[in-house]
Amino acid sequence: MNTSKKLSLTQILIFGGLMVTLSMGVRHGFGLFNLPITAANGWGRESFALTIALQNLIWGAVQPITGALADRYGALKIMLTGAVLYILGLIGMALSTDVLSFTIAGGLFIGLAQTATTYSVIYGILGRNVSPEKRVWSMGIAAAAGSFGQFLMIPLEQGLISGFGAQDALLILALMTSLMIPTAFMLREKNFLQTHQLGDQTALEAAKEAWTNTSFRLLNLGYFVCGFQVVFIAVHLAPYLKDLSSTYPAVASPTVATTALALIGLFNIFGTYSAGIFGQHFPKRLLLSGIYLSRSIAIAAFIWLPLSPMSTYVFAALMGFLWLSTIPLTNAIVAQIFGVRHLSMLSGLVFFSHQLGSFCGAFFGGYLYDRTGSYLLVWEIAIALGVVAFMVNLPIKERAIRHAVTI
Template sequence: MDGKARAKAVKSPPGNPGFPFLIIACGCIIAALTFGPRSAMGFFQLPMLADRDFDRNAFGLALALQNICWGVGQPLFGAIADRYGTWRVLALSGILYAAGLVLMATANTAGILYLSAGMLVGFAVAAGSFGIVLAAFARNVDESQRSLVFGIGTAAGSAGMFVFAPLSQQFIELFGWSDALLWMAALMLLVPLLAIPLTGTSSTGRAVAAVSNQSLAEALREAFAHRSYLLLTAGFFVCGFQLAFITVHFPAYLADIGIDAKYAVIGLALIGLFNVGGSLASGIIGQKMSKPLFLTLIYVARSVAVAAFVLLPPSPATVIAFSIVIGILWLSTVPPTNGLVAVMFGTKYLGMLGGIVFLSHQIGSFMGVWLGAYLRQTMGSYDPVWWIGVILGLIAALLHWPISEQPVERGIVAAAE
């Protein structure tokens, strides 16, 4: 196929607008719905432990399992979405999510908790994750808009965190923790309906991979031989460790240091609110600034923020200040990280290759959640995990510094890329 033919092959489908508002809008609502409930799981820890024969280790292990299932599932569901269509995978996400939350609401043994809050919710979040939604966005906009829509989609997930933090707490107060989970399960059934406009596959949309007939196995070999991709994957482990620990253990940590429980709600809501602005800003900055340098600065800033929070005397003011700062930095890594994968390899296998990077993130999440519960149970304090997060943040900064923001070298380069 010559250059003109390839350029013709990657043109937009007839009728596809310059900016596909319906696809973006539905994808953003899905991101908010799928990210919201799992980010509010920390609020269920203490009431659930008081009502069931579980301890912190069991709850922590269930949510650690959730994070690892999310990570393992994402490249799998990403590959399925690349091949068979985004909407099918997103519809499955809504069904699995609702089933997992219903089962969690009735769990009376640790095994059922692991199955529901761990495996079902974990795989549901994987099927409806940022990687699935952002890959669909990338295929339906020009390359010049890609970082921006990544920021918009990530901000939508952040909005879900902002909404579900107070909403879940309100549901718990009004209905009890068990019925609160049932209400959230009902909301998840909206996802299959919202998924209908997101019908594309890897062979449709504006941007097809640079080698249109590249096989999945060839794409994997290419990625795992690429030094910058491996550094990006290793660095994203740290993002997962830091964020999952805070998401799950922040309310319990504040209770340990004598901060009123209402500030846990306020703190997580502020993280979600400022995460919206941080994610949007990240999408814009990533379009104009070196993405590896930007990621380096984000990880350094996180380490500084955590160190200051742990060292300063605990008070409502420090909780609010920390929540604002960490909220700005919360998911600001997602647009440049996904953007780098798209720059390196194009968009044909973006769902799968982005999912593999995210698997590293979720291995980090597993370690952050599990280690937080284990060290709190055995040492009586969360402080060691905070400091591990500080050190890992500095290591992540060093890993991102040498990443090259260039397309992988190939024999044939498509006009669209």
């Protein structure tokens, strides 16, 4: 194969990072729209939570299909389609006056868009164009870009909501996401057809092989927990702080929630980058186990100790360091076991489990709150799940299967 036509690592990291920054950054701020949108339309929190939950479920369910299409036909057309859907979804959310249209725009359109503009597709490009010895590190960089997007976009989205209102803020975000279109062209793989000739295993055969692999199933279980925890916190942290304002009035200001979510994004940059570095030198399964156990400890301390702006910021910083650091490690294990021939599709499969967890975290956060008047039960579920994820990652075997293509 003529490798001279491969995308350079710098090019992938810059433009792949920009794609993930925009896609992940915008979605991380959706929790800030929860209260203004539900209040303006007279909806319960369960309605907004259901939209975000559906968004995550569609993202996960369709991601393996989008990944398989990107592996088969190249990532460019997939990313362009995703960019258009993202723009239409944000416009639809802004203009919706009923729950159904809002759910179609924010749940269906943006859920589909995220399958084409986030990690699985970008990691497929990395896998095909980056040498194995730099793969985990480069995946960590791409994940850090998504973290930077959260750090950058959350204060910006709060500022847009405060200055223009939720509706116009969504329209401005739609304009910003149009930058995904030229970014996709910068990630076009000119040598893709040559790369595609490697290996004769079909996508269906690869999927069947993965699901019969015990380590892959354990990765799925752990990734479910990851999705549950991070999406519950992203969507429900701001309402949780507001609910406790009568007992802890210092956390009532929207600035506290906005700062906390931004700190998650800031420290996530360091966490995901560190995961990429450590994943080159230490067993990735042990790093994953440590991340999940540390999350449970941080959550327990946050809900059981007295609440203040400072305790919220410390919690956000700790969770931020652990937030998406699972992504490069999980995907690197998939690439190490199965190779990169079907990496976008296999990453999509394991990501589906993540998004099932995301659906549960977003929806049951709102559902159990509406039924009990408190988020306490959901926090406790998140703690217990973290302990489960700690245990199931320990026995994972990181050995490559015999026929894996590891270009």
